[in-house]
Amino acid sequence: MFGICKTxxxxxxxxxxxxxxxxxxxxxxxxxxxxxxxxxxxxxISKLPPPVKxxxxxxxxSNVGKSSLINMxxxxxxxAKTSQTPGKTQLINHxxxxxxxxxxxxxxxxxxxxxxxxxxxxxxxxxxxxxKRESLQCVLVLIDSRLEPQKIDLEFCNWLGEKGLSFVLVxxxxxxxxxxxxxxxxxxxxxxxxxxxxxxxxxxxTSSETQLGHDDILSFISEVNKHFTIPSINI
Ligand SMILES: Nc1nc2c(ncn2[C@@H]2O[C@H](COP(=O)(O)OP(=O)(O)O)[C@@H](O)[C@H]2O)c(=O)[nH]1
Ligand SMILES: [Mg+2]
Numbered sequence: 001m002f003g004i005c006k007t008x009x010x011x012x013x014x015x016x017x018x019x020x021x022x023x024x025x026x027x028x029x030x031x032x033x034x035x036x037x038x039x040x041x042x043x044x045i046s047k048l049p050p051p052v053k054x055x056x057x058x059x060x061x062s063n064v065g066k067s068s069l070i071n072m073x074x075x076x077x078x079x080a081k082t083s084q085t086p087g088k089t090q091l092i093n094h095x096x097x098x099x100x101x102x103x104x105x106x107x108x109x110x111x112x113x114x115x116x117x118x119x120x121x122x123x124x125x126x127x128x129x130x131x132k133r134e135s136l137q138c139v140l141v142l143i144d145s146r147l148e149p150q151k152i153d154l155e156f157c158n159w160l161g162e163k164g165l166s167f168v169l170v171x172x173x174x175x176x177x178x179x180x181x182x183x184x185x186x187x188x189x190x191x192x193x194x195x196x197x198x199x200x201x202x203x204x205x206t207s208s209e210t211q212l213g214h215d216d217i218l219s220f221i222s223e224v225n226k227h228f229t230i231p232s233i234n235i
Contacts, residue, residue: 030215031098031222036074039094039102045128049094051135054228055102056221058170059126060142061152062108065172068208069142070095070103073217080105090122092129101225104136110152131163134231137224138166140217145171145182145205149192158196169203170217175210 042048058066067080074080079095093105106126130139139160143153160167169189174182182205190200202220206213 031218033073033075033218034098036076036079036095036097036103038079039096041091041093043091043125045092045125045132048092048129048133049102051133052230053096053101053135054137054225055094055104055133055135056137056224057104057106057130057133057139058142059106059139059156060108060170060172061110061144061150064108064142064144065208066105066108066142069170069172069206070105072206072208072211072214074103090125101221101228102135109156110150127159130160130165135228136165137228138168138221140170141167142170142172143189145174145185146176148185149189153189154192154196157193161197168201168220170213171203171205173207174205174212175207 039049040047058070060066067082070080071077071082074095074097080093090107091105092107095103095105097103106129107122109122109126130136141153141157141160143150157167157169171182171186171189186203186205193200204213204217204220206217
């Protein structure tokens with residue numbers, strides 16, 4: 001589907017990692033979101049919608065700004081719920097955009113007060129979804145642009161790398177500090193990630209307050225959608 005690139009994952013043996021072949025500055029137009037609707041919440045992988053539409057999983061630490069970003073992209077304030085307090089429910093939420101592709105809202109990781117068992121359950125549930133979902137095109141890993149590289153984010157990226165899953169990075173809340181500070185934190189994250197990867201994935205700097213990143217992310221998704229073909233399994 002995409003150019004397959006051998007990328008060295010330094011901790012392990014070299015592995016196959018899908019890279020997106022198009023550069024950001026090649027995007028010609030922005031997708032216009034005409035409709036965005038909530039389809040379902042699931043606690044069971046077996047009950048997800050059939051994998052016949054391209055889907056994009058949004059994930060990150062609790063409070064990273066995931067719901068706000070989804071609402072911003074969809075142009076609908078109340079679509080994904082936003083809150084100051086991290087939710088307890090572990091749900092996979094599907095939102096259908098323009099009747100053609102899904103935004104998938106995954107539970108946030110790294111909620112400090114969750115018990116060990118809860119964290120293990122989260123891992124199993126999410127890892128199974130990410131690893132097995134045939135129609136998943138890309139994981140958007142949200143990173144708080146105000147922070148220095150966080151171990152939990154790097155570990156998650158490394159897990160995606162080990163599994164050979166395609167991902168891009170989305171740095172959130174950029175309006176909260178100067179662009180210089182954001183650039184510094186992105187550069188630090190890059191440095192940290194390059195200890196285990198030999199290429200830095202595509203990334204976006206965003207703000208749900210100012211809409212920064214809106215056009216670029218939607219253009220990226222629109223480009224990937226062009227290459228989507230319905231998987232022949234499980235239909
Ligand atoms: N200034 C600013 N605040 C944000 C942004 N994104 C999220 N927030 C705030 O950060 C908090 C957590 O956001 P939320 O979307 O609920 O995070 P989630 O837990 O990852 O879904 C809320 O108070 C949001 O208003 C942003 O881009 N800029
Ligand atoms: Mg949320």
